[in-house]
Amino acid sequence: MENDVSRPPESDHRKDLRSVSTWSPSEVSSIQHSPLLHSSSPPAWQGTTTSETRLLKPHQEPNQTVTAIDSQCSSTWSNILKSRWLMVACLVFGIAAAVGHDTLNNHLFGKEAKNQIWWLRLGQSLAFVSEANFAIAVSLAYQQIAWTSVAHRSFSVHAVDSLFGAAHNAIELLNAEAWKKSWFVMLLTLYMWISPFVVIFTSATLSVVRHEDRTCHNVRTLNFNHEAKKKWTHGRKADGEEIMQGARISWYNDTLPDEDGPDVFDFWISPSAYLEEISSRVLTGGQALQRDDVADEICGKGWDCSTVIHFTGPGYKCEQLANGTNSTVKQFNGRDAPFNMSRMIPEGWNTYNCVADEGDYSERQIEHEKYFNRPLQTLPFPENLGAFRTEPIIWLGYVTVDDVLVKHAENSSQKGWDTDFTPIISACEHWQVNYTVSLTYTQGFQSYNVTNREYLRKVINTTYVDDSADDGTLDKTVAEPQENYVYPKDWRNYQRIAAFHSLGLKLRELLHGGLSLPDKGKSTEIMTSKLVGRHEFLPVPDFESQIRRLYENLIISLLSDTQLLIVSWAANPEEPSGTRPVKMGRSIPASEERRRDTSLIREKFWSVYMLFRLSL
Numbered sequence: 001m002e003n004d005v006s007r008p009p010e011s012d013h014r015k016d017l018r019s020v021s022t023w024s025p026s027e028v029s030s031i032q033h034s035p036l037l038h039s040s041s042p043p044a045w046q047g048t049t050t051s052e053t054r055l056l057k058p059h060q061e062p063n064q065t066v067t068a069i070d071s072q073c074s075s076t077w078s079n080i081l082k083s084r085w086l087m088v089a090c091l092v093f094g095i096a097a098a099v100g101h102d103t104l105n106n107h108l109f110g111k112e113a114k115n116q117i118w119w120l121r122l123g124q125s126l127a128f129v130s131e132a133n134f135a136i137a138v139s140l141a142y143q144q145i146a147w148t149s150v151a152h153r154s155f156s157v158h159a160v161d162s163l164f165g166a167a168h169n170a171i172e173l174l175n176a177e178a179w180k181k182s183w184f185v186m187l188l189t190l191y192m193w194i195s196p197f198v199v200i201f202t203s204a205t206l207s208v209v210r211h212e213d214r215t216c217h218n219v220r221t222l223n224f225n226h227e228a229k230k231k232w233t234h235g236r237k238a239d240g241e242e243i244m245q246g247a248r249i250s251w252y253n254d255t256l257p258d259e260d261g262p263d264v265f266d267f268w269i270s271p272s273a274y275l276e277e278i279s280s281r282v283l284t285g286g287q288a289l290q291r292d293d294v295a296d297e298i299c300g301k302g303w304d305c306s307t308v309i310h311f312t313g314p315g316y317k318c319e320q321l322a323n324g325t326n327s328t329v330k331q332f333n334g335r336d337a338p339f340n341m342s343r344m345i346p347e348g349w350n351t352y353n354c355v356a357d358e359g360d361y362s363e364r365q366i367e368h369e370k371y372f373n374r375p376l377q378t379l380p381f382p383e384n385l386g387a388f389r390t391e392p393i394i395w396l397g398y399v400t401v402d403d404v405l406v407k408h409a410e411n412s413s414q415k416g417w418d419t420d421f422t423p424i425i426s427a428c429e430h431w432q433v434n435y436t437v438s439l440t441y442t443q444g445f446q447s448y449n450v451t452n453r454e455y456l457r458k459v460i461n462t463t464y465v466d467d468s469a470d471d472g473t474l475d476k477t478v479a480e481p482q483e484n485y486v487y488p489k490d491w492r493n494y495q496r497i498a499a500f501h502s503l504g505l506k507l508r509e510l511l512h513g514g515l516s517l518p519d520k521g522k523s524t525e526i527m528t529s530k531l532v533g534r535h536e537f538l539p540v541p542d543f544e545s546q547i548r549r550l551y552e553n554l555i556i557s558l559l560s561d562t563q564l565l566i567v568s569w570a571a572n573p574e575e576p577s578g579t580r581p582v583k584m585g586r587s588i589p590a591s592e593e594r595r596r597d598t599s600l601i602r603e604k605f606w607s608v609y610m611l612f613r614l615s616l
Contacts, residue, residue: 087140094133101126135195142167142188149182167192218297218581219439219570221309222558226565226576228495231259232266236565238578246565246576249275249558250495250502253368255381263379266495267386267488269363271502274561279506282554286530288448289557295441297581306440308451309570313555314500315433316394316507317455318544322425325418332427333463337395344397344423345517346412351421352515352526352539353397356508359390359464361501362475382472388486388497390462390479391504394428394511396547398539408536410518426544430459430504437556448556459500460486499566507551515539 104123146163149155155163155177162175163182166189172178173193179186229236232252235245252266271279281289299305321337322329325346329337338355342348365385367376375381399421401408409417436452462479469476479485488494513524515537526532531547533540540546559567562579569577 084140084144087137087144090133090137090140094130094137097126097130097133101130131195135192138188138191138195139167142185142192145188146182146185149185153181155181216298216305216307219307219309220559220562220567220577221570221573222311222313222555222566223568223573223576224311224313224496224499224566225492226568227499228492230266230491238576238580242578242580244563244579246578247274247561247563248272248495248499248565250498252495252498255375255385263381265386265488265491267365268361268388268494268498268501271505274564275502275506278557278561279554282557283506283510283550284528286550286553288446288553289560290446291560291562294446294560295444299441304440304442306438307570308436308438310434310436311573312432312434312456314459314503314551315431315435315453315455315555316428316504316548316551317431318394318396318426318428318548320424320426320544322423324422329425332393333429335393335463337397337425337427339395339397339425341423341425344425345399345421346418346423349516350397350514351399351517351537352524352532354511354513354526355395356392356512358392358395359467359477359479360392360505360508361388362473362477364474366473377472384469384471384475384485384487385473386488386494387475388460388494388501389475389477389482390464391430391458391460391501392464392508394508396426396428396511396544397423398543399423400541400543401538404533404535404538404541408538424543428544428547430500432456432459432500435555450552459497459504460484503551503554506554507547511547 101123104119104126108119149163150160159175159177159181162172162178163185166172166175166178166186170193173186173190226246227248227250229248232254237244237246249272250268251270251272253269254264254266256264258264278289295303295305298307319332321332322341325341327341329340338358339353343350343353345351366382375385401420401422408420409415411417432455434452434454434456435450438449438451440447440449460479462481462484465478465480467476467478469478486494486497510525510529511531513526515524515526515532527537529550531540531543531550532538558564561567562577565576567577569575
């Protein structure tokens with residue numbers, strides 16, 4: 001009788017089991033009057049780290065009714081947490097935060113990087129808010145589908161344990177039955193595990209990178225054609241508001257004070273004071289010069305930028321003729337070097353020797369008046385008066401050592417004299433070169449890099465023969481062929497070549513001479529430059545490349561004096577720039593780089609969020 005009282009009828013027991021295993025949305029709604037999650041789900045504030053298989057605990061009485069946690073919780077807070085609207089709200093908040101993050105990036109994109117740390121923190125906060133809301137929405141969807149799956153499918157105890165425990169124990173993701181019977185639940189669980197990576201990726205979408213514009217303003221280049229004036233007394237200055245007369249890098253004399261006539265022309269006499277001032281600083285300092293505020297003119301105040309210019313100028317092209325004590329010195333363009341290995345260590349005493357004046361232009365062409373510096377000679381003037389006949393070859397002899405920082409033998413009686421030094425002989429010829437130069441301005445400092453050199457032709461296409469000329473001038477140079485001489489009556493080409501000659505002369509004056517042991521030849525002008533080391537006064541390593549770099553430093557330094565007529569606008573090389581910058585300046589189609597806040601992975605930004613939205 002006790003059994004009849006304590007145990008319900010068997011039919012009622014089956015009915016209770018059916019009510020547990022079968023979910024009816026209408027039934028739940030009629031009871032709770034709200035769109036709640038599945039009636040079998042536990043309260044949202046309860047942890048699910050323990051297995052939900054307590055519903056099937058082994059100590060149940062055989063006929064005991066399996067009941068779920070009471071779905072009719074009277075707590076309003078519980079109903080809210082279990083409501084489907086919470087999942088929808090979290091999804092909406094997550095999307096809103098994602099849109100806000102992208103809007104922030106679009107707002108900052110391409111703008112100056114100011115208060116970077118605060119903007120980055122704001123972006124990270126939005127990423128965290130978005131990820132947290134997506135994670136909550138996924139978690140609620142996970143519970144909903146998990147309980148629905150348990151209610152409608154048969155699972156083993158271990159599968160149920162994996163289904164509910166996978167969100168907190170990654171090992172449970174390896175359960176094959178759970179994947180087979182409820183793969184979407186497991187997929188949502190997998191998303192919950194990888195959701196922290198969303199914060200990592202999306203919070204890093206805003207960064208500071210180098211941004212490229214397409215134009216640079218007030219960029220200057222060199223155009224040596226502007227050096228030419230028919231008469232040195234004629235004034236010329238840049239167009240616009242320029243008030244200063246243009247300067248040149250060469251001085252000239254004229255034959256007669258007249259303006260026109262067959263015997264009226266200017267001829268070269270020396271480099272100008274403007275070039276002397278620049279070359280004295282560059283050749284001794286070893287660095288290219290720059291104008292004050294040049295970076296602000298080109299980039300804008302506070303910006304870093306770079307641009308590219310092109311121009312044709314002079315350059316030396318070198319060829320090595322001999323390397324080593326016992327090597328034979330080759331000819332250069334059919335000419336023998338004016339010295340051989342017997343001058344160089346270890347056979348001789350020279351560590352450096354240079355001859356750079358063979359066939360040089362004579363600064364005194366004919367006799368001049370004492371005060372007016374005009375020729376005393378009567379008409380007609382000699383045909384070759386003022387003509388550039390050839391450009392001297394720079395004959396270089398120097399020694400190299402394996403390590404310039406260690407002590408070497410100082411005379412032939414010391415150990416290492418025969419093995420420490422390697423003598424080299426080279427020859428360098430003056431060419432017209434088409435330069436491509438990259439100019440970079442960083443924190444107000446200018447640097448440059450010659451990215452391309454196209455050697456076009458020799459400055460003067462002749463070969464020096466000897467000093468036996470007797471043509472009525474004081475210049476005794478003979479060169480062949482004579483028809484390639486550059487004459488002053490062809491004043492446009494002549495004065496452009498004269499500019500090249502003036503630049504080459506300053507380098508040749510520095511290099512001409514020698515160094516020897518043990519006295520080291522300290523009176524030689526090259527000692528004032530960075531081409532000789534201070535340890536033992538030996539030529540620096542990679543000597544020929546350093547000479548070329550020094551000469552290019554001199555050429556680039558011409559840009560520092562905008563009064564020079566050869567300094568022109570890069571956007572219009574036919575126009576001298578003058579000393580005044582132009583507001584917004586002349587622009588050229590070059591790249592300008594500036595540090596700006598920029599979204600680095602904006603394409604990936606929305607794809608990360610879309611995965612979470614699609615999963616819901």
